[in-house]
Amino acid sequence: MGETVRTLAYGAWPSPIDAALAAAHDGRPDDVAFVGDEVWWTAPRPAEGGRRTLVRRRADGGEEALLPAPWNVRSRVIEYGGRPWAATVDGDGPLVVFVHFADQRLYRWRPGGEPVPLTPVSAVGGGLRWAEPQPLPARGEVWCVLEEFTGGGPTDVRRVLAAVPLDGSAAGDRGAVRELTGERHRFVTGPRLAPDGRRAAWLAWDHPRMPWDGTELLVAEVGDDGVFGPPRTVAGGPEESIAQADWDRDGRLLHVSDRTGWWNLYRDGRPLCPREEEFGGPLWKLGLRWFAPLDNGLVAVVHGRGAGALGVLDPETGEVVDAAGPWTEFAAGIAAYGERIAAVGASPRSAHEVVELDTRTGRARVIGAAHDDAVDPAYYPEPQIRTFTGPDGRDIHAHVYPPHHPDCAAPAGELPPYVIRAHGGPTSRSPLVLDLEIAYFTSRGIGVAEVDYGGSTGHGRAYRERLRGQWGVVDVEDCAAVALALADEGTADRARLAVRGGSAGGWTAAASLAGTDVYACGTVLYPVLDLTGWGAGETHDFESRYLDSLIGPYDEVPARYAERSPAEHADRITAPFLLLQGLDDVICPPAQCERFLARMAGRRVPHAYLAFEGEGHGFRRAETMVRALEAELSLYAQVFGLDTPGVPTLELTE
Numbered sequence: 001m002g003e004t005v006r007t008l009a010y011g012a013w014p015s016p017i018d019a020a021l022a023a024a025h026d027g028r029p030d031d032v033a034f035v036g037d038e039v040w041w042t043a044p045r046p047a048e049g050g051r052r053t054l055v056r057r058r059a060d061g062g063e064e065a066l067l068p069a070p071w072n073v074r075s076r077v078i079e080y081g082g083r084p085w086a087a088t089v090d091g092d093g094p095l096v097v098f099v100h101f102a103d104q105r106l107y108r109w110r111p112g113g114e115p116v117p118l119t120p121v122s123a124v125g126g127g128l129r130w131a132e133p134q135p136l137p138a139r140g141e142v143w144c145v146l147e148e149f150t151g152g153g154p155t156d157v158r159r160v161l162a163a164v165p166l167d168g169s170a171a172g173d174r175g176a177v178r179e180l181t182g183e184r185h186r187f188v189t190g191p192r193l194a195p196d197g198r199r200a201a202w203l204a205w206d207h208p209r210m211p212w213d214g215t216e217l218l219v220a221e222v223g224d225d226g227v228f229g230p231p232r233t234v235a236g237g238p239e240e241s242i243a244q245a246d247w248d249r250d251g252r253l254l255h256v257s258d259r260t261g262w263w264n265l266y267r268d269g270r271p272l273c274p275r276e277e278e279f280g281g282p283l284w285k286l287g288l289r290w291f292a293p294l295d296n297g298l299v300a301v302v303h304g305r306g307a308g309a310l311g312v313l314d315p316e317t318g319e320v321v322d323a324a325g326p327w328t329e330f331a332a333g334i335a336a337y338g339e340r341i342a343a344v345g346a347s348p349r350s351a352h353e354v355v356e357l358d359t360r361t362g363r364a365r366v367i368g369a370a371h372d373d374a375v376d377p378a379y380y381p382e383p384q385i386r387t388f389t390g391p392d393g394r395d396i397h398a399h400v401y402p403p404h405h406p407d408c409a410a411p412a413g414e415l416p417p418y419v420i421r422a423h424g425g426p427t428s429r430s431p432l433v434l435d436l437e438i439a440y441f442t443s444r445g446i447g448v449a450e451v452d453y454g455g456s457t458g459h460g461r462a463y464r465e466r467l468r469g470q471w472g473v474v475d476v477e478d479c480a481a482v483a484l485a486l487a488d489e490g491t492a493d494r495a496r497l498a499v500r501g502g503s504a505g506g507w508t509a510a511a512s513l514a515g516t517d518v519y520a521c522g523t524v525l526y527p528v529l530d531l532t533g534w535g536a537g538e539t540h541d542f543e544s545r546y547l548d549s550l551i552g553p554y555d556e557v558p559a560r561y562a563e564r565s566p567a568e569h570a571d572r573i574t575a576p577f578l579l580l581q582g583l584d585d586v587i588c589p590p591a592q593c594e595r596f597l598a599r600m601a602g603r604r605v606p607h608a609y610l611a612f613e614g615e616g617h618g619f620r621r622a623e624t625m626v627r628a629l630e631a632e633l634s635l636y637a638q639v640f641g642l643d644t645p646g647v648p649t650l651e652l653t654e
Contacts, residue, residue, distance in 0.1 A: 006408050010416040010445035011642030013408040016375040017443050018646075019633075022436040023625035028352035029055070029344050029369040031073075034337035035096075036089040039367055040066075041344075041354055042073050050620025054085060054098065057354070057368050066111060072101035075131040075286075077147045077159075078542040079587055079617070082131025082286030083190070090137060097133040097142045097166075104129045105171075106142065106164055117171045118142065118164050125149025125156055128174070130164075132190025132287045139226055140166050143180065145190050145286055154586070155541045158183050161191050161202060163226060180228050181220075187211070187542070189286050194247045198222050201245045201253060203236075203283075208545035208553070211283035212427050212457070212464065214238040217245050217255050235269065241461075243280030248293040256280035256290060261461045265291060265301065265313065272299070273318045279303045281332055282427045282457050292336035298359060300341040302330045306385070306397060306458045307432050310334070310343050312359050323357045323364040326350065329433050342367075346433035348383050371434075378406035381442040383432060390454075390481040394466070397452040397459060398482050399430055401438055402491070403445040410445060417496035417640045418447040420483045420519070422512075424503035426467060426475060426550070429456040440629060444644065446636060447492060453478035453508070471550035472515075472564035475508045480518045495520065496640045500632070502526055502580075503588060503617065510566035510596075513573045521639040523632045525580040526588045526617055529596045530567040532558075538589055567592070570599035576606040576652060578635045580628050582615030606652040608635070 027044025030052075034040075040056045043065070051072035053065050067073065075084040085098035096109045097118070104127055107115035122128045129147040136143060146162035161180040170176035181188065185204035192201045200222050205215040216236040221229035235255055236242040243263055245255040254272075256263050256279050263280030265272045273279070279301055280290045290308075292300040299315060302308040310330045311322040327345030331352065334343040341357040354368030381401040388396040403416045410416065419441060423430045430450035438448050452458065454474040455467025466474050479499060487494035499522045501509040506527025513522045528534050535547040535554060551560055562568045581593045590611060597609055610631060612624045619625050634650035636642060 004407075007411055008408050008445070009643065010403060010410045010414060011637060011640060011644055013403075013405045013443065013445040014645075015379065015405070015440070015443035017379060017436055017440050019440065019626040019629040020622070021374055022440045022629055023622040025351060025374065025436050026625055027620070028331070028346070029354050030331070030333060031083055031085060032333055032342045032344055032354060033086065033335045034340070034342060035087040035094050037337060039335075039342045039354060039356060040087065041368060042085065043369060044620070045069075046620065046622040046625065049614075051101070054096070055368065063368055067109075067115075070102065071115065073098050074101040075099040075129060076101065076104055076126070077129045077131035077145060077286055078187070079540045080284050080542065082145060083133075084131065086133045086135055088135045088137060095135055095137065097135050099130050099133070106130045106133060106144070108166060108168065116168055118166065118168055119170055119177070120172055120174050122149065122174070125152050126154075134190060134193070135166065136193075137166065139163075141178070141226065142166055143191050143193070145188060146177065146179070154537065154539065155544050157541050159186065159188050161188055161228075178226070181231065184231070185216075189283070192246050193222070194251050195249060196251055199251075200228060201247065203242055203245060208548035209238065210427065210546055210549065211243070212241050213549060214240055215242045215283075217242045219253070235266070243283055244288065244290055246291070246293060248299070249295055249297065254291065254293060254299065258461050263290075265299065267315055272315045273313055273320060275303075276460065277303055277305045278308070278458055278460070281308075282425070284428070288332040289334050290332050292334045292341065294336050294341070294359060295338050296359065300334050300336050300343075300357075302332060302334060302343070304458070306429070306452070308332070310341070310345060310355070310357065310364075312341070312357075321362075323355075324362065325355070325364045327355060329431050346431070348432060348434055349377060349380060351434050374436075376406070379443045380404070380434060380439055381448070385432070388482050388485050390478050394454065396454070396478045396481055397456070399432055399450045400486070400491070401442050401448040401450075403447050404442050405445065408445070415490065415493035415496075416445060416447045417498070417636060417642070418449060418483065418486055418492035419498045419500050419636070420479050421448060421450045422453065422475060422479055422499065422501035422505035422508035423450065423456070424501070424505045425457075426453075426455045426471060426504040426508070427457060427464060429458045437629060441633070444633070446642075447486075449482055449486060451479045451482050468549055469552050471547075472507070472511045476512050476515055479508060479512055480516050483518050498522060498636055498639070504528065506588070507566070511564065513575050513577060514566045514569040515572070519575055521576045521635055523578045523580070523635060525628070526582055526585050527579075527592065528588055529565065529592045531561040531565045533595070534588070534592060535561065538591060540586055543587065567596045567599060570596065570603065573600070573603075573605060576635065576639050578631055578650065579607065579609045580631070581609070581611045582617060582619065583611050583613050584616045587617040604654045606654055608650050608652050
């Protein structure tokens with residue numbers, strides 16, 4: 001770095017963080033587990049078509065990618081997926097069962113050999129899909145969740161717990177799959193077998209509820225023949241969300257419930273650590289894990305308000321001791337073996353990496369996917385955790401990333417442009433971690449603010465439920481309140497504010513352009529734009545009744561669906577915008593964008609529409625992410641009057 005600070009306008013600061021660098025570091029390690037005493041996980045490969053491979057940490061400390069291309073360890077159950085692999089160790093070494101994304105079949109595999117299919121292919125609808133495999137060699141089976149399409153429509157589907165023979169006899173015979181449960185519930189999570197093998201616990205829920213609204217914790221006796229007895233509900237209900245359940249070493253049932261308004265941990269119905277913070281979260285994927293019982297009777301937990309810390313809970317005292325280290329955010333996917341814990345942690349200065357905590361020594365260390373600074377960390381943004389005041393005096397949580405460059409400053413008196421980012425979900429939140437996509441903008445002199453608008457997770461059930469019936473209102477108001485507060489306090493340039501979001505955040509961005517005059521432009525990625533179409537068969541089964549809570553039941557408030565939809569109010573949009581869409585997206589399909597653009601025709605609003613073949617909901621391919629990021633920057637450069645050398649110009653049409 002030079003010693004002289006250059007004075008350059010915001011947006012013109014030269015940055016070593018280009019779109020290709022940001023794309024190469026997109027994605028994170030996930031699905032961590034112990035295989036014997038080794039830690040394994042799945043890892044993204046953006047440069048290989050966005051596939052995910054399986055990685056192990058060797059005894060010598062190195063990492064080994066285990067499955068070559070084209071193997072892709074990823075499940076499509078409920079479209080967002082579920083835990084796609086598991087392994088056990090016997091006299092012949094690791095026995096792995098995994099889901100291959102391309103055909104969604106379960107495969108049995110031993111390192112050094114070729115994967116062998118265990119399940120058949122179905123030509124009906126979306127086929128047969130599997131998640132949360134649990135190999136049980138003593139029974140000759142793998143237990144898992146089966147999602148089976150019964151017709152061509154997105155909601156023609158059933159889900160049950162099933163047992164698949166490990167000998168491959170079901171690879172061409174659907175009849176060889178043994179179903180463990182009936183169709184009492186629309187959605188189920190994978191069974192957790194008690195240590196004695198005689199009881200199984202799982203979660204279930206039904207339309208119109210989402211899993212964060214209300215779930216049931218079910219327990220059934222398991223016979224010597226592996227047949228389940230009648231299930232009984234032991235916790236949960238329509239207004240109580242159980243996020244995870246498991247057994248401790250003594251066969252006592254642990255579960256996370258939000259019955260008090262916060263997801264807290266319970267054992268046999270008794271709260272272990274009652275606090276106004278979250279020990280669980282939204283079940284967007286089957287098999288997410290916020291706690292893991294240890295052999296010594298302690299319990300590993302991810303907990304907190306907002307960001308989740310990794311801690312160890314003593315169930316007898318209710319005391320939690322957090323792992324020491326630089327990580328400020330841990331993902332919902334922890335594993336335990338003996339007295340060791342494996343988890344995926346990150347911070348504003350480091351991307352997600354695999355961390356191991358030894359509970360005997362209290363020592364935590366990185367053991368995989370170690371963060372490596374691809375550029376000088378002096379170019380990373382320095383986030384501020386802020387709470388703003390919204391309409392009616394309500395709190396709005398946000399992360400603010402001011403422009404930051406070690407060698408550049410703006411001319412005196414100039415205020416920076418800001419991009420207000422709305423996260424997806426909407427029942428989710430923005431993690432406080434190093435994101436090179438954010439650094440791509442802040443290092444060039446463009447500020448970013450991530451808004452955890454009302455409806456976001458991490459702040460209790462009441463905060464989540466602010467969005468009930470108010471999607472397109474509260475989220476839009478909260479983002480606008482943060483944007484205007486930043487302008488009013490002199491942090492941001494009021495004339496150079498943009499809104500940006502993907503999926504549900506794309507809805508919020510589009511609704512903000514249609515319903516406010518706060519923003520000079522917007523970037524909308526794979527969005528919901530037309531509620532009536534989206535809720536009436538255009539989306540997948542998991543979210544097909546989500547709007548009942550976010551908007552209201554259609555048969556009761558049909559006018560509200562049209563009133564809130566940006567597609568119905570294209571005439572109100574006057575700000576330039578960029579629309580980005582994957583052509584294989586079954587969650588927010590391209591038809592949403594196409595109808596919206598047809599209604600914008602002739603309105604003479606500058607815009608661009610980029611649609612990507614081979615991409616679904618959320619971009620995974622490096623070349624797509626590069627194109628999308630450069631297009632977004634070019635939009636801001638043109639609208640805000642920025643000089644951004646080296647960035648291809650996005651062609652805007654009217």
